[in-house]
Amino acid sequence: MIVILFDQSTESRYLQCFNGLGDLFNSDSLWPFTEVKPTASLRIGILPLFEKWKHALDAVVLYDCLDNSLSIDEQIALSPYEAEELYFVSVNVIPNESFLEKLISLSKGQYLKSGNDLLALRADFDEPSKVRVAHIPFDETLIRVRFIEDLYLHVGPEIIRDFEILTKHFSGALYSESNTVIGDQLYIGNFVEMECVTLNTKTGPIYIEEGAVVMEGANLRGPLYIGKHAVVKMGTTIYGNVSIGECAVVGGEIANSSIGDFSAKGHYGYLGCSVIGDWCNLGAGTTNSNLKNNLSPVELYDYLSKGLRDTGLMKCGLYMGDFSRSGIQSAFNTGTVIGTGCMLALTDFYPKFVPSFTWLYGDIKEAYQLQKFISDLEVVFLSKNKRLDKRLIERIIEINQSTFKN
Numbered sequence: 001m002i003v004i005l006f007d008q009s010t011e012s013r014y015l016q017c018f019n020g021l022g023d024l025f026n027s028d029s030l031w032p033f034t035e036v037k038p039t040a041s042l043r044i045g046i047l048p049l050f051e052k053w054k055h056a057l058d059a060v061v062l063y064d065c066l067d068n069s070l071s072i073d074e075q076i077a078l079s080p081y082e083a084e085e086l087y088f089v090s091v092n093v094i095p096n097e098s099f100l101e102k103l104i105s106l107s108k109g110q111y112l113k114s115g116n117d118l119l120a121l122r123a124d125f126d127e128p129s130k131v132r133v134a135h136i137p138f139d140e141t142l143i144r145v146r147f148i149e150d151l152y153l154h155v156g157p158e159i160i161r162d163f164e165i166l167t168k169h170f171s172g173a174l175y176s177e178s179n180t181v182i183g184d185q186l187y188i189g190n191f192v193e194m195e196c197v198t199l200n201t202k203t204g205p206i207y208i209e210e211g212a213v214v215m216e217g218a219n220l221r222g223p224l225y226i227g228k229h230a231v232v233k234m235g236t237t238i239y240g241n242v243s244i245g246e247c248a249v250v251g252g253e254i255a256n257s258s259i260g261d262f263s264a265k266g267h268y269g270y271l272g273c274s275v276i277g278d279w280c281n282l283g284a285g286t287t288n289s290n291l292k293n294n295l296s297p298v299e300l301y302d303y304l305s306k307g308l309r310d311t312g313l314m315k316c317g318l319y320m321g322d323f324s325r326s327g328i329q330s331a332f333n334t335g336t337v338i339g340t341g342c343m344l345a346l347t348d349f350y351p352k353f354v355p356s357f358t359w360l361y362g363d364i365k366e367a368y369q370l371q372k373f374i375s376d377l378e379v380v381f382l383s384k385n386k387r388l389d390k391r392l393i394e395r396i397i398e399i400n401q402s403t404f405k406n
Contacts, residue, residue, distance in 0.1 A: 001058065001059035001085040001087070002059060002060045002085065002086050002087065003053055003059045003060070003061050003087050003088075004061075004062045004063065004087070005039075005049065005053065005061065005089055005090075006072075006089070006090065006091060007024060007025045007027045007090065007091045008024040008026045008027070009027065009064070010064060011071065012071075012072045012073050013073055013129075014073070014123035014128045015088055016128075017123070017129055018088075018118065018121050018133060021111060021113075021133060021135070022111070022113045022116055023116050023118060024118055025039075025091060025092045025146075027039045027091070027092075028304050029148075029302070030042070030092075030148055030151070031148075031303035032277065032303075032319070032321025032322070032337070032338070033275065033277055033321060033322070035322070035339070035340045036066075036322055036323075036340060036392065036395050036399060037065075037278075038063055038064055038065045038066075038091075039091045039145070040063040040065070041065065043243060043245065043260075044145065044151060044154050044155065044258070045155055045157070045158025045159040045160075045162045045223075045243060046158070046159055046162035046163065046166065047158075047162045047166075049091065049092075049094070049145070052094060052095055052162070053089070055165050055166075056100055057100065059085075060079050060080075062075045062079070066389070066392055066395055067391070076125075084125055085122075086123045086125045087103060087120060087121070087122050088120060088122075089103065089119070089120045090117070092146060093119060093142065093143075094142075094143040094145065094158070096141070096143070098140045098141070098142075099112075099138070099140070102120075102136065106120070106121070106122040107134075108122050108123070109133045110134045110135075111133060111134070111135060112136050112137075113135060113136070113137060114139065114142065119142075147300075147309075147311070148319050149300065149313060149316055152257055152258055152275050152317075153313075155223070155242065155243050155256065155257070155258050156223040156241035156256075159204065159207065159222070159223035159225050159241075159243065160204055160205060160223050162207075163205040163207050163223075166187070167187050167205075170187055172184075173186040175188055175194060176194065178195045178196045179194060179197045179198070179199065180198045180199070181199045181201065182198075182199065182200040182201060182202055183200065183202035183222075184201065185201035185202075185204065185205035185206065185222060186199060186201050186206050187208065189208060189211070189212070189228075191210055192208055192209075192212050192213075192214070193213045193214070194208070194214040196216040196217060197215075197217070198218070198219045198220065200220070200221045201222045202222075203222050203223070204221070204224070205222050205224075206223075206224045207224070208226045209225075209226060209229075210229075211228050212226045212227070212230045213229075213230075214226070214232040215231070215232060215234040215236075216234055217234050218232050218233075218234070218235065218237075219237050219238070220232070220238045221238060221240040222240055223240055224238055224240060224243075225243045225244060227246040227248060228246045229246060229247045230246065230247060231248075231249045231250070232244070232250055232251075233251035233267075236250060236251050236254070238250075238253075239253070239254070239255035239256070240255065242254050242255065242256070242257055242259075245259055245261035245262070245263060246261040246262065247261060247262045248260065248262065248263045248264065249263075249264040249265070249266040250265050250266065251267050252265065252267060252268040252270065252271070253270045254271045255273070257274040257275065257276070257317070258275045258276070259271075260276055260278035260279070260322065261278045261279070262278055262279045262384055262386075263277065263281065263282075264280070264281045264282065265286065266282075267282075267284035267286075268284065269282070269286045269287040271286075271287075271288055271317070272315075272317050273290035273315045274288055274290070274317035276318070276320050277320055277321045277322035277323070277340070278323070279323045279377075279380060279381075280320050280323065280324050280325060281325040281326070282325075282326050282330065283325075283328035283330055285328050285329040285330070286326050286329070286330040286331075286332075287331055288318040288331075288336065289317070289331075289332065289334045290315045290316060290317035290334060291314065291315050291334060292334050297313060297314065298311050298314070298316035298334055299311065299335060300319070300335050300337055301337040301353035308352075317332070317334070318332040318336050318338070319337045320338040320342075321338060321339045321340035321341070321342070322340050322341070323377060323380075324338050324341060324342040324343075324344070325342070325343055325344065326344040327344060327345035327346070327361075329347065330350070331348070331349050331350070332349070332350055333352060335352060336351075336353070336354075337353050338350070338353075339357070339358065339403075340357070340396075341356055341357045341368060341373055341396070341400075342356065342358045342359070342368065343358075343360070343368055344360050345361040346360055346361065346362075356399060356400070356403050357370070357373060357399075357403055370396075370397065370400050373396075373400075374396065377396075
């Protein structure tokens with residue numbers, strides 16, 4: 001079985017046969033988080049979307065990504081799995097039991113729709129252009145990641161669901177007696193360093209990956225995910241519904257938020273109802289608001305409409321794209337969207353929207369010079385023993401040129 005996670009930009013001769021049968025998901029609605037990486041690699045809870053599909057089905061899962069120069073059709077042709085079972089699934093769908101049942105029951109040429117949204121289809125590997133298409137409605141409950149606020153709203157429930165999947169054969173966590181553990185929904189990987197920490201798993205499971213360091217005095221409530229080699233600093237307070245990426249460093253107060261790989265919020269300050277991309281840094285004292293004083297619904301900048309969109313939510317915090325950095329004592333107002341690769345150093349509240357590759361300091365706003373940005377980013381990567389990939393650089397250049405084309 002082969003499952004291809006697709007969106008509006010996916011090019012495939014199989015997908016072309018279903019043109020006009022429904023709307024395809026546009027990943028631009030998740031900018032800035034999908035500016036330089038595919039939707040399929042976004043982590044929601046513990047697992048990224050493509051990993052959720054790998055665990056849901058015994059299948060090869062394919063998607064467009066910078067790490068693979070092959071087209072989707074070339075990947076299909078090279079797959080060792082049976083191509084007769086060839087399925088396309090909208091990349092923003094989080095699999096559940098009812099959807100999986102409908103998906104597997106599809107015959108060649110049948111497709112699932114919700115309203116006018118094309119959710120999934122089964123293609124004919126041998127003769128894609130001759131397949132007779134048939135519509136199957138899907139009106140059951142289904143979680144789809146449509147907007148950037150969904151990346152924090154589903155963190156808690158998805159940690160709970162992923163925890164159940166990943167710990168089916170786990171017998172129980174081993175930890176030092178200096179720690180206080182409430183409840184039994186705790187997973188601790190190998191080589192985790194943790195002493196004098198309070199962990200409350202009655203509010204939801206806590207999953208700590210291998211090599212993580214949780215320092216003394218941290219107070220943790222589930223649902224919570226702490227990634228590989230992440231560091232939770234002394235006295236950190238995490239209120240739950242929080243996902244912390246690989247090699248990330250966190251401190252202060254955190255609630256209802258997702259923090260990307262290699263990002264740092266290492267000092268005091270509050271982060272709530274927020275999404276922080278990969279390789280970001282929040283300077284000491286950085287704090288965000290997530291609630292308006294008049295309790296009115298929060299509006300967020302929307303890349304598709306190029307204007308503000310009413311989320312209908314009372315709480316929305318900071319949304320910061322990959323490679324962006326804020327100076328000490330930074331203050332972000334309710335519902336602030338920061339693009340990719342921004343350098344921020346203001347002592348007042350930041351604007352509600354800051355375009356990618358913007359440098360703000362004092363009273364000055366200017367473009368972050370591309371070559372300087374790339375050279376700075378190379379230094380950041382080297383500091384973590386990583387190399388800046390050529391294809392990522394090409395994508396950064398493409399986004400930069402698109403941002404400043406006018």
